Amino acid sequence: MNDSDFVNQQLLENLRALAADARGHAPQHVEERVVAAFRTRRRRRNLLTWMPLGGAAVAAIAVGLWFNHTPKGSTIPIEDEDASFYPLAEAEALPVLENAMVVRVQLPVSSLRMMGVPVSEEDSDRSVQAELLLGQDGLARGVRLAQ
């Protein structure tokens, strides 16, 4: 009997015990055993469910990283979802944000490079619209392209 069978057997026994006492409330020890067995089973099932997904996620991340390191025409990173600002290296040491203002600016791509944003050489002469995340001190913490 493997672990999984053992847990199933344990669960079955507990359910039988519960059924035998179906007319009244389950005794405390039975309830505790059922809950414990159920939790153990669910943990194992979750693990079995998530392991393949975890493997797939790792593979997806690896592919994503590989693509990110592949030279492209424009390499201005725009982070997805709500984490959409590219954090600026020059802001690493600044105090934690208390409040912030997001402003739209027009700036040459070369300025993005000055701010540490990796951009390709051929884009340097272009001008783009971007949004800057300014902290309470007016210093930029992050940038994202708006255009």
Added chain:
Amino acid sequence: MHFKLSLMLAVVTATTLCAQGPETHAGGGPGDAALLRAEFGFANKVVTGAPYSAQAVTQFTQTLANGDHIQRTTTASVFRDSQGRMRTERSAAAMGSLSATGARAIVIHDPVAGVSYALDPANKTARSMMIPAARNRPAGDHVARQSERASASAKIEDLGTQVIQGVNAQGKRVTRVIPAGRVGNEKDIDIVTETWYSPDLQVVVMSKTSDPRFGDSVYQLNSINRAEPDPTLFVVPSDYTVTQGPRFGRRGAARVY
């Protein structure tokens, strides 16, 4: 002759004043950013029962390899009422390493109503964005987290308490070291951040950051007034046209609009 000289002086003075004025629109020189408009504002936390108004001044100094210095100063008027509503009026003189030109950016953040307004006084318009109260750390959340993580592995010194601009503030110095060789550096790089936090106002009233890689900055709240600000500062003037911006969602604030 005297009249001509006076006239020329007046023209030059007027031109200079216009160039320094907060409402000036200009394209900006090479390397500059032109501020187009404010988008929205938000607070990392909502502080109630501690109103204040102040002038926030930040001086940014960058030392170049040839020993020359670039100095930039940015100012803002900040207001917060007892309900935690905030108004920030920021000049566009500088944004750290960027010099900037353009209009003044004015933002009202009203956590009570769950909305942020970006005002455009020139056109008497306001753009609103709904920001749910539960999302007090939108958009720049991970940037804030990054900053917190950066502080996590640092040496922290307690600097005690002192009165700054009339309020008690607790000082803390955080020093992070980039060891020699980590980024190709010959010697250790010390990055020092000093913050003075007012427990009463629950804001940083002064901070100094020294990062040899990028420059030094000094931020201070001046002329702190703890009286309740004028309530009209936190509402959009009645003669403004309000347009609805995108509702803040997972992609809302990141949308191009």
